[in-house]
Each structure stands twice: as C-alpha cells, then as structure tokens.
Amino acid sequence: MSLINRIETKKDDLIALTQALIRIPTLNPPGKNYHEICTLLDKRLKTHGFETQMIRAHGTPGDSDTYPRWNLVARRMGSHDGDCVHFNSHHDVVEVGQGWTRDPFGAEIEDDKIYGRGACDMKGGLASSIIAAEAFAEEFHSFYGAIEISATADEESGGYGGVAYLAEKGYFSPDRVQHVIIPEPLNKDRICLGHRGGWWAEIETKGEIAHGSMPFLGDCAVRHMGAVLNKFETDLFPAMAARYTEMPVVPKGARNSTMNINSVHGGQAEQPINYDGLPAHCVADSCRIVLDRRFLVEENIEDVRGEIVNLLENLKTSRDNFEYEMRELNVVLPSMTDRSAPVVETVHAAIESILGVEPTYVASPGSYDQKHIDRIGKLHNCIAYGPGELELAHKPDEWVGITDMLDSAKVMGNALETLLLKS
Numbered sequence: 001m002s003l004i005n006r007i008e009t010k011k012d013d014l015i016a017l018t019q020a021l022i023r024i025p026t027l028n029p030p031g032k033n034y035h036e037i038c039t040l041l042d043k044r045l046k047t048h049g050f051e052t053q054m055i056r057a058h059g060t061p062g063d064s065d066t067y068p069r070w071n072l073v074a075r076r077m078g079s080h081d082g083d084c085v086h087f088n089s090h091h092d093v094v095e096v097g098q099g100w101t102r103d104p105f106g107a108e109i110e111d112d113k114i115y116g117r118g119a120c121d122m123k124g125g126l127a128s129s130i131i132a133a134e135a136f137a138e139e140f141h142s143f144y145g146a147i148e149i150s151a152t153a154d155e156e157s158g159g160y161g162g163v164a165y166l167a168e169k170g171y172f173s174p175d176r177v178q179h180v181i182i183p184e185p186l187n188k189d190r191i192c193l194g195h196r197g198g199w200w201a202e203i204e205t206k207g208e209i210a211h212g213s214m215p216f217l218g219d220c221a222v223r224h225m226g227a228v229l230n231k232f233e234t235d236l237f238p239a240m241a242a243r244y245t246e247m248p249v250v251p252k253g254a255r256n257s258t259m260n261i262n263s264v265h266g267g268q269a270e271q272p273i274n275y276d277g278l279p280a281h282c283v284a285d286s287c288r289i290v291l292d293r294r295f296l297v298e299e300n301i302e303d304v305r306g307e308i309v310n311l312l313e314n315l316k317t318s319r320d321n322f323e324y325e326m327r328e329l330n331v332v333l334p335s336m337t338d339r340s341a342p343v344v345e346t347v348h349a350a351i352e353s354i355l356g357v358e359p360t361y362v363a364s365p366g367s368y369d370q371k372h373i374d375r376i377g378k379l380h381n382c383i384a385y386g387p388g389e390l391e392l393a394h395k396p397d398e399w400v401g402i403t404d405m406l407d408s409a410k411v412m413g414n415a416l417e418t419l420l421l422k423s
C-alpha cells in the first residue's frame, strides 16, 4: 500500500477523531478542559508508538488549579538519526458567540462538513496531522529522524501558556526540532509564511476637574485627546497608508501598516445600563485610549513606538497644558519564513504532487504561535499549513471539510516522506 492509500483508508478514523476533539469544549477564556483533551491525545498517540509528555505551564497567565494550562508533546523516533518534523496545533477554542444553528460542540456531519466551535480553527488540522503521522509510521518501519505532534494551550490568548512556555523550556530549539508545520486553517493549497507584528498601548491624557458650567476653571482631558486623535488623522494614518509590505498578507488591505483605536473613554465612569440618573456636571480630568497597531516586517518596533511618542511630545510643545502617560500593553514581533526554507520547499512540492496545483504563498494579518517558535525557539524553518477556510474561524456554524482534511493529511504525509526517508 502507498502512504496516500493508507491515509485514504483512515478517513473514518479522521472523522471520528475530529468529532471527539470538537466534543471537548476547550473554551478560552477561561481555559476549560485542557487536561481532558490532552489525556485523549496522550492515550491515542501512546497506542500508536509515540512517547508522550503532558506538560503544565505553571505560573503562566490564566494558569490555576481550576484552569491549569496543559500541553501535550508526543515524539516518535525513527530508526536512524535525522531531522525532526514537528506538527504544532493549539487545542483551545474561542467562545461560541451568537448566531449558531447547530450544536457548537455536537460535531454534526452534513454532506462533507463537520460543524462545531474549533472545527476549522483548528481541531480539523490537529486531527489531519495525527492521521498523517500515524499512517507514515505504519507505512515506514524505518525512517530517519523523528516525528513530533504537539497540542498546545492558549493560542487564542497569546500562546504564553502553550508554545511560548514550551519554547522557553527548549522544546523548539534547533538542535531538537528542525521543521515545524502549524496546521492552522489557511486552506489546503496555501502556505502561510508568517504574520505581521502587533503593538498595543494605552494612552492617557490628563486634565483638571472643575464645574461643567465654568470649564475655563479646569482643563478638559477629552479635548486633549481630541488633539491626539486629530494628529493621528492628519499625520499618522496617511504615513502608515504609504507603507506597503513585501509579505504576501491576505486580505490585501493588511499589506499596509494599520492601527485600530480599540476604545476611548474620558470623564466620569459610565453608569450601569439600568441606571437612569443624570450625569454630574464636571470637566473630564482623564481620557484614555487603547491602540492596536499592526506593523510590517519592514518596520521595526522602536520606530513604531517612537512615531507615536514623537507625535505626543510634539503636542506637548504646541499645546498648552498637554500632559500624557503611555503604558505599553503587549508587543508581538513579525515573523516571516524565507521561501527557500526547507519546510516551505517541501510542502510546496507536496501540494503540487498531491493536489496538482501551484500553491499560493500567504501571510497572516494577525499573529499565531509562529512568533514564539521564531523569536523564543530561534527556529526559522516554520510555516502554517492546514485544512479549513480562515474566514470561518471564530464565526457561528464554523465547519471543516472532510475532503479538505484528507487532502491536507496526504500533503503532510508526502512532506514526511520527503523529509524523513533520506538522511
């Protein structure tokens, strides 16, 4: 039997595994049922000849005895020394949200689709990589190197209790792992090379409280923030719109630098929804905004931060009584794997051979766990490749296509043949 035929015979197993994974609601936040899903995978992979480790990310954000951050790493060694190919999937899913017409954790099948929260993002991808790896190990009793599968926590909340933790412990160091494929739902004929960076910060402008009938006796922080927002419109947004990346980011609008103003709040705290009293007449002594700035691989973080600090410092000289504070909330650096990297060339050839199409290169507007493998693990031979349509991620009635999963598993299996059947 060829590997491709062997994967074909595992279609029912692939469906059943995907359903079993969807039926465990690994909701994040708060981080539910991580132990249960890791245990299921641990048992399964042990019976298929993998050595497994369950690893709790003690002390990471959100980790507690109620919601422990569990991760699973499984490794199957070949018969000769060689490279290790690692498939990394996150096992957490986002909240269900409104608008479902199916049971979000029922894993119902209709036609060629399995429905459920996490079906495409990314339990379908996780199941596909497991089927590919198991089939490969059954087909080839002797191979070079090793195959690893990991199911990791908290990707949906930054990956600190998952891949970042494992990378810090050395699980992704280049002497241990040489090729990483992350089966995120980028579609079966596309290779995702990386993602943009992100910088999140809170800016507060300061004022002075006074009676609202005599605002000249105080100093309105909301007006100061208005000046900041005006500067964004006249200076910052046009400057960002002129920057264009060579990264193949989809959708194309995200090939420019972008910034979302996440929230703005000034003056008195908002009253509870059912409270119908009138506000007191006061001048706002504080106004805050939260910024979500996404940046390109061609920009560096010092410039991204510096551009906004300069704008604020200029307002200090041009505007009376302008005072501000800035608090950085988080930084994610961009990641971009070279098109000539071995894992890229291998999966490229596998897509051509299995699907008979030329793959498309893409990059992600938002980030995923590649950042930790690249920045902490120092491993630059990493891509995202997996079944499912990115547009369905986090939406109601999320689904993954059964044929797409099977095709992706074949591509992954073919990549394993290329990487592990020769020294």
Ligand SMILES: [Zn+2]
Residues within 6 Å of the ligand: 090, 121, 122, 155, 184, 185, 368
């Ligand atoms: Zn995902």
